[in-house]
Amino acid sequence: MNFTELNLKRESCRAYIEKEVDREISTQIIKEALNAPSACNSQPWKFVLCDGEKANDFTKFIKREGSKINQWTDQVPCFIVLCETKAQLMASLNCNSQKYAQYDAGLAAATICYSARDKGLGTCIIGVFDEAGIKEYLSIPEDVKISLIITLGYPKHEEPRAKMRKDLDDVLSYNNW
Amino acid sequence: MNFTELNLKRESCRAYIEKEVDREISTQIIKEALNAPSACNSQPWKFVLCDGEKANDFTKFIKREGSKINQWTDQVPCFIVLCETKAQLMASLNCNSQKYAQYDAGLAAATICYSARDKGLGTCIIGVFDEAGIKEYLSIPEDVKISLIITLGYPKHEEPRAKMRKDLDDVLSYNNW
Numbered sequence: 001m002n003f004t005e006l007n008l009k010r011e012s013c014r015a016y017i018e019k020e021v022d023r024e025i026s027t028q029i030i031k032e033a034l035n036a037p038s039a040c041n042s043q044p045w046k047f048v049l050c051d052g053e054k055a056n057d058f059t060k061f062i063k064r065e066g067s068k069i070n071q072w073t074d075q076v077p078c079f080i081v082l083c084e085t086k087a088q089l090m091a092s093l094n095c096n097s098q099k100y101a102q103y104d105a106g107l108a109a110a111t112i113c114y115s116a117r118d119k120g121l122g123t124c125i126i127g128v129f130d131e132a133g134i135k136e137y138l139s140i141p142e143d144v145k146i147s148l149i150i151t152l153g154y155p156k157h158e159e160p161r162a163k164m165r166k167d168l169d170d171v172l173s174y175n176n177w
Numbered sequence: 178m179n180f181t182e183l184n185l186k187r188e189s190c191r192a193y194i195e196k197e198v199d200r201e202i203s204t205q206i207i208k209e210a211l212n213a214p215s216a217c218n219s220q221p222w223k224f225v226l227c228d229g230e231k232a233n234d235f236t237k238f239i240k241r242e243g244s245k246i247n248q249w250t251d252q253v254p255c256f257i258v259l260c261e262t263k264a265q266l267m268a269s270l271n272c273n274s275q276k277y278a279q280y281d282a283g284l285a286a287a288t289i290c291y292s293a294r295d296k297g298l299g300t301c302i303i304g305v306f307d308e309a310g311i312k313e314y315l316s317i318p319e320d321v322k323i324s325l326i327i328t329l330g331y332p333k334h335e336e337p338r339a340k341m342r343k344d345l346d347d348v349l350s351y352n353n354w
Contacts, residue, residue, distance in 0.1 A: 003183060003295035007209045007288065023351070030349050032184045034342045036287060039304050041341060046348045054352040067269060092244060093305060100304050103325060106283015107302075110213060111184065113284075114291060118180035125284075127216050127277050128270060139354045148280060164218060165211045171223045172207050174200070175231040177316040 001118060010113055011160045013122025014072045016153035021051060021078040025119060026152060030080070032115040036107040039100035044087035045108055045147075048138050051078040061130040061137065062149060069128060078152040081138065082109060084145040105147040112150050122155035183295055188337045190299025191249045193330035198228060198255040202296060203329060207257070209292040213284040216277035221264035222285055222324075225315050228255040238307040238314065239326060246305060255329040258315060259286060261322040282324040289327055299332035 001009070030047050038044065050058050059073045082105055087097045113123045126149040134146060178186070207224050215221065227235050236250045259282055264274045290300045303326040311323060 001180075002178065003180070003291050004205075004209060006180060007212050007292065010212070010214075012214055027345075027349065028181075031345060032181065034345065034348065035184050035187070035340055037187075037189055037290065037302055039302075043343050043348070046350070046354075048354060049349065049351050051352065069269065092246065102279035103283040103286065103302075103304070106280040106285075107287040107290075108283075109280065110284040110287035110291075113214065114180050114287075115184065125214055125216075125280075127280070138352065141354065144354075163212055166220050168204075168208060168211065171211065171220070172204070172226065173223070174226050175228070175315065177223075177225060177318065177321075 010117040012124040015156035016075045029115045033108045033111045036111040038104040040089045042087040044101045046083045048081040061133040076151040080150040124151045187294040189301040192333035193252045196331045206292045210285045213288040215281040217266045219264040221278045223260045225258040238310040253328040257327040259325045301328045
């Protein structure tokens, strides 16, 4: 599958079949995430993979009581917790070391989504969660920020939904705004 | 090329041959970027493509006087200026509308880098630039933030360099920090 096809197949997957993700596969996906670019190649990230029995109780940190948000996550066999770690930028940049860390997390997260889809897996990026609860559950240090959580599993539906996107003309221009 | 191969081939490319990028190709790359995921599918981005003669003078906004930073950009035939626009998140999230915009920019930027590489082009993400100068040069509104700039062109070297990355064991753990 070339990237144009992969790009169309990747979607935010919120329905999974009951099937574990082998550690060999989830680890390979993280290996590919490490090859993502980052500002000054600082790689300000650490990935904590939550799978097996530990994943069963993890959902309580991302479902919001009395809301529909993330209720579908009960079926997810594996979660990737993307943490922001201290970046070391070139001194000559003379800026806050974490200035680019969120861009870098996005670069790694996209890599995970494409890598997983290419291997037949689905992903969904989650930005709302009980950060303190997860830190305690996974022994993540107090001073580490959790950037994003990415679900990983085998999709229930093979064919992607139609994509709802802004019109190209509204978000692309040439040589002038 | 599958994604595992593409992931290894993508690198930050800082040497290009003298060859323009057809608008058909650069536009297709942006089309694929639009399919990137974003928080609440809010797509808080606009892409301004700077190519042709307009690209020649663009480099002055990214080269830093008296420094080696980005001096190689004279050869670049096309620049993609990734702008952050106002995001519309679900009201129930009850947070700053731009909270996820930098992650989203990273997701789009990674999509551009992989899409371009799959088509035989190279990219490099640039985070240091004269934002005010670029806004004036491309008539970008005052209240719009420029997130990142991505160079686009045909690589001088086909084979990627060896990747320098942190050890997997230092940045991946299972079910515990």
